Amino acid sequence: MSPPLAPDATIGILGGGQLGRMLALAAAKLGLKCHVMSPDPQAPAFDVVHRVTRADYSDTEALDRFTGDVDVITYEFENIPAETATFLAARKPVLPNPRILATTQDRLLEKTFVNDLGIPTARFAEVDGPEELKAALEAVGRPGVLKTRRFGYDGKGQVMIRNGVDPQAAWEEIGGQPAILEAFVPFEREVSVIAARNAAGQVECFDVTENEHRDHILKISRVPAAISDEVADAARRMTAVIADAFDYVGVLGVEMFVVADGGGHTLLVNEIAPRVHNSGHWTLDGASVSQFEQHIRAVAGWPLAKPVRLGAIEMTNLIGNEALHFGDWLTVPGASVHLYGKAAVRDGRKMGHVTRIL
Amino acid sequence: MSPPLAPDATIGILGGGQLGRMLALAAAKLGLKCHVMSPDPQAPAFDVVHRVTRADYSDTEALDRFTGDVDVITYEFENIPAETATFLAARKPVLPNPRILATTQDRLLEKTFVNDLGIPTARFAEVDGPEELKAALEAVGRPGVLKTRRFGYDGKGQVMIRNGVDPQAAWEEIGGQPAILEAFVPFEREVSVIAARNAAGQVECFDVTENEHRDHILKISRVPAAISDEVADAARRMTAVIADAFDYVGVLGVEMFVVADGGGHTLLVNEIAPRVHNSGHWTLDGASVSQFEQHIRAVAGWPLAKPVRLGAIEMTNLIGNEALHFGDWLTVPGASVHLYGKAAVRDGRKMGHVTRIL
Numbered sequence: 001m002s003p004p005l006a007p008d009a010t011i012g013i014l015g016g017g018q019l020g021r022m023l024a025l026a027a028a029k030l031g032l033k034c035h036v037m038s039p040d041p042q043a044p045a046f047d048v049v050h051r052v053t054r055a056d057y058s059d060t061e062a063l064d065r066f067t068g069d070v071d072v073i074t075y076e077f078e079n080i081p082a083e084t085a086t087f088l089a090a091r092k093p094v095l096p097n098p099r100i101l102a103t104t105q106d107r108l109l110e111k112t113f114v115n116d117l118g119i120p121t122a123r124f125a126e127v128d129g130p131e132e133l134k135a136a137l138e139a140v141g142r143p144g145v146l147k148t149r150r151f152g153y154d155g156k157g158q159v160m161i162r163n164g165v166d167p168q169a170a171w172e173e174i175g176g177q178p179a180i181l182e183a184f185v186p187f188e189r190e191v192s193v194i195a196a197r198n199a200a201g202q203v204e205c206f207d208v209t210e211n212e213h214r215d216h217i218l219k220i221s222r223v224p225a226a227i228s229d230e231v232a233d234a235a236r237r238m239t240a241v242i243a244d245a246f247d248y249v250g251v252l253g254v255e256m257f258v259v260a261d262g263g264g265h266t267l268l269v270n271e272i273a274p275r276v277h278n279s280g281h282w283t284l285d286g287a288s289v290s291q292f293e294q295h296i297r298a299v300a301g302w303p304l305a306k307p308v309r310l311g312a313i314e315m316t317n318l319i320g321n322e323a324l325h326f327g328d329w330l331t332v333p334g335a336s337v338h339l340y341g342k343a344a345v346r347d348g349r350k351m352g353h354v355t356r357i358l
Numbered sequence: 359m360s361p362p363l364a365p366d367a368t369i370g371i372l373g374g375g376q377l378g379r380m381l382a383l384a385a386a387k388l389g390l391k392c393h394v395m396s397p398d399p400q401a402p403a404f405d406v407v408h409r410v411t412r413a414d415y416s417d418t419e420a421l422d423r424f425t426g427d428v429d430v431i432t433y434e435f436e437n438i439p440a441e442t443a444t445f446l447a448a449r450k451p452v453l454p455n456p457r458i459l460a461t462t463q464d465r466l467l468e469k470t471f472v473n474d475l476g477i478p479t480a481r482f483a484e485v486d487g488p489e490e491l492k493a494a495l496e497a498v499g500r501p502g503v504l505k506t507r508r509f510g511y512d513g514k515g516q517v518m519i520r521n522g523v524d525p526q527a528a529w530e531e532i533g534g535q536p537a538i539l540e541a542f543v544p545f546e547r548e549v550s551v552i553a554a555r556n557a558a559g560q561v562e563c564f565d566v567t568e569n570e571h572r573d574h575i576l577k578i579s580r581v582p583a584a585i586s587d588e589v590a591d592a593a594r595r596m597t598a599v600i601a602d603a604f605d606y607v608g609v610l611g612v613e614m615f616v617v618a619d620g621g622g623h624t625l626l627v628n629e630i631a632p633r634v635h636n637s638g639h640w641t642l643d644g645a646s647v648s649q650f651e652q653h654i655r656a657v658a659g660w661p662l663a664k665p666v667r668l669g670a671i672e673m674t675n676l677i678g679n680e681a682l683h684f685g686d687w688l689t690v691p692g693a694s695v696h697l698y699g700k701a702a703v704r705d706g707r708k709m710g711h712v713t714r715i716l
Contacts, residue, residue, distance in 0.1 A: 049406070308692060339390075
């Protein structure tokens with residue numbers, strides 16, 4: 001356990017998107033400096049920090065300069081190349097510990113890890129070729145969802161296999177990569193828990209968030225989720241168990257399905273995001289502390305705050321062209337508009353979000 | 359009236375202290391870029407913006423580069439040299455209009471301006487020398503407060519004249535500068551109103567704040583102020599009248615004394631700050647929109663938000679060494695800690711603040 005950072009210390013952030021930007025803004029509130037590294041010359045986070053490194057994550061000379069300038073390193077995305085993580089961790093503390101990424105970058109390892117903690121997921125089977133896919137379909141049943149083990153996000157790298165779909169075609173559609181077949185879950189709703197854990201083992205969960213996706217991209221989050229207190233408590237407990245098992249330091253998001261089960265409900269963990277998470281953006285306006293500040297506190301070795309929610313909240317992502325109409329939101333009572341300063345509008349690109357306290 | 363700024367526009371900020379820093383953070387939330395100009399090489403605002411100009415405000419070459427890079431200019435402090443303001447205003451819109459500064463930089467002009475609007479202040483008289491001071495003491499009475507007309511802040515440039523104090527000595531103590539003598543006001547409490555006004559004439563006031571000073575520096579602000587709704591309404595109305603009279607664009611703070619008057623209360627305007635104001639820092643955590651965001655919206659030509667207060671709030675400044683104990687505040691329930699990233703702790707220096715929703 002490193003000593004707590006002094007308020008004039010510098011946090012290095014790998015990745016310069018909106019998550020890195022909002023982490024940097026949270027660090028600035030606490031008097032901390034940030035140095036952002038990103039290969040994107042127009043990375044939105046570059047605009048709000050005191051120093052930037054524009055370089056590829058494989059550029060060891062740049063990584064060396066970066067590590068020399070910072071006191072601790074964190075990241076905004078989970079697909080950090082293993083060699084980069086190893087290089088950095090040999091020089092400065094990297095939090096959360098990048099060995100967690102080996103698990104969360106791989107759907108097979110992630111789901112196995114979760115099940116080994118006694119926490120249920122959808123049924124799944126490993127798939128390494130079209131023949132195995134056929135066997136997996138026998139075991140898991142149809143409809144099933146074939147997902148690449150690595151590098152999938154926002155619905156990329158996955159295909160639904162209903163009755164009549166040819167396994168061979170599905171295998172080719174995901175590019176013939178190592179995959180898993182998951183049972184399709186007829187969920188009642190999707191929820192997530194954003195939790196922070198620090199090196200002292202303190203865990204603080206935000207209230208459970210209910211999420212609505214469109215075209216596989218998060219569109220709306222609502223808090224509190226329309227679930228019973230018992231289910232909400234169970235969701236938070238599962239998240240804390242996962243955070244403890246990873247010896248996690250920082251904020252993580254755990255996505256879950258709520259499935260009707262007789263008279264009650266079951267929770268199935270769907271995905272773990274080892275970083276601040278889109279479904280936690282509401283905490284910027286709707287809680288006494290934001291997920292970004294909690295992450296910075298954890299990474300800095302500071303105590304976490306106990307989050308208090310300020311009301312019923314709805315968060316809406318501004319995706320692609322929707323951001324051009326941000327002006328409509330400026331006058332909505334109780335709405336708080338966040339724009340990420342991205343240079344170009346593209347279809348499906350997250351350009352900003354709006355939080356409303358209802 | 360300029361057209362509204364696009365979200366990728368750049369706002370120039372004169373001054374790089376904590377106010378400039380918090381303005382820049384508010385602009386970043388809205389996707390806007392900031393360029394800060396300050397002669398201080400360690401200006402706290404430099405750490406959170408995409409471009410900085412380290413130069414004296416009289417450096418016309420630097421001012422020229424600065425104006426060339428920005429779409430609109432605002433400022434965090436009221437003592438901008440008149441030549442600088444003229445130079446900038448000839449090249450880019452400067453908001454609030456710097457001609458307001460001629461009034462607010464001079465206590466005599468400021469109080470005359472306020473009285474001319476039908477709004478009361480403490481009794482005062484112009485003082486240009488020791489003989490006039492004697493005459494002023496006859497007219498205004500003792501105790502009186504002798505204040506330099508210009509460049510006073512945090513109690514600097516003022517002296518109390520009680521019975522027995524020699525006018526000549528008081529005159530010398532303030533450096534023999536043009537001054538005013540103000541009647542000492544036996545106030546019940548000090549309050550302030552933070553208001554935003556945009557170019558379309560929309561005015562939005564935050565709830566009246568009650569302020570407690572120590573050693574002439576703001577120590578604690580509490581919202582709501584312990585005054586009747588009628589007095590609070592009157593305070594907001596006075597502030598709106600002042601903002602309208604200036605054709606003001608941006609946020610301003612108006613400090614007032616609440617004086618017992620028979621069974622009721624009278625408000626006397628004490629000072630106008632043509633900028634975001636320390637007594638409005640609570641809005642960062644305690645309102646649906648902050649004073650900094652309102653200022654940026656006004657300067658950007660965007661509509662203002664209607665502020666909603668989130669509870670009873672107390673804001674405490676961390677002054678000098680107090681900031682070294684910021685850790686004590688991190689675990690106080692409902693407390694939100696803000697540190698300004700200042701390199702050196704000095705006596706009387708505002709290093710940060712804490713807001714608590716009670």
